[in-house]
Amino acid sequence: MNILKAYMARELPRINQTLYDLTKDLEPEVLPLVEHVLKAGGKRIRPILTLLTARAMGCTRNDVYPMAAAVELLHSASLLHDDILDNAGLRRGKKAAHLVFGTSHAILGGDILFALANRIAAEYNIPALTHCLAQAIMHTATGEIKEIALLRNPAITRAQYLDIITGKTAYLLQVACQCGAIMAGADATGLESASRYGLNLGIAFQIVDDALDYSSSAAVSGKPLGGDLKEGKFTLPLVLYLQQLADEDKTRVMDKLASNAMDAKDIAQVVGAIQSLGLDVQTRQEAGTYITRAKASLEHLGDTPEKNILLSLLDFVLHREK
Template sequence: MDQVWSNYKEALDEVEEQIKKGLDSEVTLINKVAYHILSSGGKRIRPLLLIISAQLCQSVDKRHIHLAGMVEFIHTATLLHDDVLDNAEVRRGIPAARLLWGNQASILVGDYLYTLAVCQAVKMENFEINYLLSTTCRRMSEGETLQLVHSRDLDLTEATYLQIIEYKTAALLSAACKLGGIIGNESDEKKEALSRYGRNLGIAFQVADDTLDYVADRARLGKSPGKDIKEGKVTLPLLHLLQHCSSKDKRELKKVIKKAALLKRDLSFVTGLMEQYGSIAYARKKAQDYANRAKSDLSIFSDSLHRQALCTVADYVVRRDH
């Protein structure tokens, strides 16, 4: 994966410059809050995917740089809103924006970044791009709302969980990949293949992320382990455990989940049960299955450095440790 980052570093550096130029609001607070989170060390997976997809489709201009910046603005908007919804204190190992400037500022700057991305897209005068970005934002909002509806829902089904993460996470990765096909003037068949690749990759990414929340090292994760269970999010490892543990363990598990504040020993109890009942292994396999599907979606493209890079990204999202 280090080689992939290196191969596309020049384009990613251009995206960073594009992002900085884009933060030009006359309201200083907007630029300050947005820059705080945009400069906090995000992986830039979405811009990377757009750049690789555009080069895979032999895009001949710089539109992918502008679009990559827009996609990152949309992603950053969701992070600002998520931290308010989750009462988060830390984001990427530093204080969340809401702690420094308050919930109201975080929501308003998130709204600004959404509209900034849409305004920049409109300037490109491409209906397909405009429609894709606007429907993606709508789908992401639906995913967040669906997650809210099922907060602390211990009867959540795997199908509904997958729908939530497809909407709230995979939709934007799917759009980033398809945008590369759009500006590369690819066939509908290849654009849809890229869209499917991004969707399956996004699901793999989120399942792996939800699993890391229980097993990753705090220093590398950049947040406290067990964040999801504390916030009432029933993700795949916990969902699997609830469905497969004994009645006795399930009763104890429900007591832990309902606690107002979780102690270290509570989290250790939950992760111990997950190891015992194979819930961590199940979630990791599910993430790998979706990553494999993503790689299969690329079979329509000839072998190339860019196709290999997309396959490497698919492997990376399920093997990373933070």
């Protein structure tokens, strides 16, 4: 992990400076909301992925930062809209933008950041960049619509679960890598490798996230356990739990889930059962499949410091405890 941390520490100031430079001329009615979102922090993992992919693929351009920042702006736009959908109270520990500035402002602020990301991409005169961004937004928003459609539906299948998390999480990590590959002038094979790396990393990231929501080790993160269950987001640990129940028990639990009749005790009981059956651990192991695929997609790349960091990032995602 140390090479990743060192890389992030080195690159973060320039990424943040670029984000500042690209947003500072927004109108005074818009800027405070954008600053609120950007200053809330976040790990900037997406722009870091753009830089790493570009350099691992031999990029020699010195103008990668604006594109990397554009990917972060796309992510920020998505967060602004997500928090409205989820009626989230907090984002990265700060009051969510829609509560500070109002829903209308947050919707329009998201639209502005989506457009700004596209404008930055258009300035490179490489239409493939815009095409990738557009696809990522479409897939992400579609994933979120699917998630909402399946909210509180305990009959969700593993395939539907994977479809949702690929949509809502993996495409934005994928596009970060695709943009890096395009900036490096990668050929079709290179672009495909970057795509597969980002997509599988994203799926694994979300599966681990969903495991952590049931995992006692997550207590270190300060997040209460079973939050997804409470919100009616039925993720892989629950899918695995329902699978192993006898038909009668399964019907009983599913009825309760479907009618939103779970109280705090019921939730604690399901969380406890998932832990004692080791299904949180099993969930994390399933993430390993995608980590392996992501690793394989880098095989043909020559040895560079950036390739090693991309590999170490995979280990970090698989083993993270918060």
